[in-house]
Amino acid sequence: MSNDAKYELLYWPGIPGRGEFVRLAFEATGTPYLDVSNQVEGGIHQILALKDEKASHDADGNPPALAPPALRIHGEGKNGKSLLLSQTPAILAFLGEKLELAGADATEKAWIQALALTALDLNNETHDTHHPVSTLAYYEDQKPEALRRATDFRETRIPKFLGYFERVLKGNKEGQGKYLVGDKLSYADLTLWQVVHGLKFAFPNELKAREEAGEFPTVFKTFFASVPEHGQLKEYLESDRRKPYSKGIFRHYPELDRQ
Ligand SMILES: N[C@@H](CCC(=O)N[C@@H](CS)C(=O)NCC(=O)O)C(=O)O
Known part of the structure; x- marks a missing residue:
């Protein structure tokens, strides 16, 4: 990672969050990037500036971001300025193209975009298990609703999504489950x-019970073991650049897990 990196990730410090999807794209391809809030002194101010609700554009003419993550890409904006891109799936589609993570042709590109959006739907639904009423309110102020939402999520949404990805992995013969x-x-x-x-x-009992029951074997075994084998991912996942889960999207509240 270098200070003159072409790519600057603007995201909250200390948590994986939605910034993690972007970090993984860089780490899997060995691409240098600057993780501004985690690596630059005072970098948090750049993240807070992103959320300035009075801003209509930045110094390079980009529309503002509604929320992090955002990616600043030097030299890719209008007239050679910087491009500021927000929205995780838009960042991933842009980077996917640049880092050769977006498929071999236009058809694969379209499939990959749809599949990433589906995985991000699951990510967003996970967030809503602990914040089903209001994103701004504390979990402690929405506990009964969270329990109802998390129960449904565990019982119906997790199997629906993981069953879907199991079918996709099995259906892609070329991919051998990977x-x-x-x-x-x-x-x-x-x-x-x-x-x-x-x-x-977030839901260790739920996931363990399903894995031990032999559900979604391709997702849990072949696929899950294979992904970290790429690029610098293994090294990254063991490093202190990989932040621990805490109060982000993936939170462990034992009362929301399978009992
Ligand atoms: N759909 C957006 C959601 C962005 C989002 O919700 N960001 C969170 C952090 S992961 C945030 O800081 N939100 C603050 C807000 O919405 O005011 C994306 O995928 O990038």
Whole structure:
């Protein structure tokens, strides 16, 4: 990682969060990037500036971001300025193209985008288990609703999504259970992997019970083991650059897990 990196990730410090999908794309391809809030002194101010609700554009003419993550890409904006891109799936689609994580042709590209969006739906639904009423309110102020939402999520949504990805992995013969599309790692694989990893943290009983019952064997075994084998991912996952889960999207509240 260098201070003159072409790519600057703007995201909250200290948590994986939605920034993690972007970090994984960089780490899987060995691409230098600057993780501004974690690596630059005072970098948090750049994240807070992103959320300035009075801003209509930045110094390079980009529309503002509604919320992090955002990616600043030097030299890719209008007239050689910086491009500021927000929305996780838009960032991933842009980077996927640049880092060769987006598929071999236009058809694969379209499939990968749809599959990544589906994995991000699962990510967003995970967030809503602890914040079903209001994103701004504390979990402690929405506990009964969270329990109802999490119960439904565990019982109906997790099997629906993981069953879907199991079918996709099995249906892609070329991928041998390792890739959702074709025979090469894509940002859809990285996105799904991160969501499954996060779910294992948030709902350990639920995920363990399903794995031990032999459900979704391709997702839990072949796919889950294979993704970290790419690029610098293994090294990254063991490093202190990989932040621990805490009060982000993937939270472990034992009362919301399978009892
Ligand atoms: N759909 C957006 C959601 C962005 C989002 O919700 N970001 C969170 C952090 S992961 C945030 O800081 N939200 C603050 C807000 O919405 O005011 C994306 O995928 O990037």
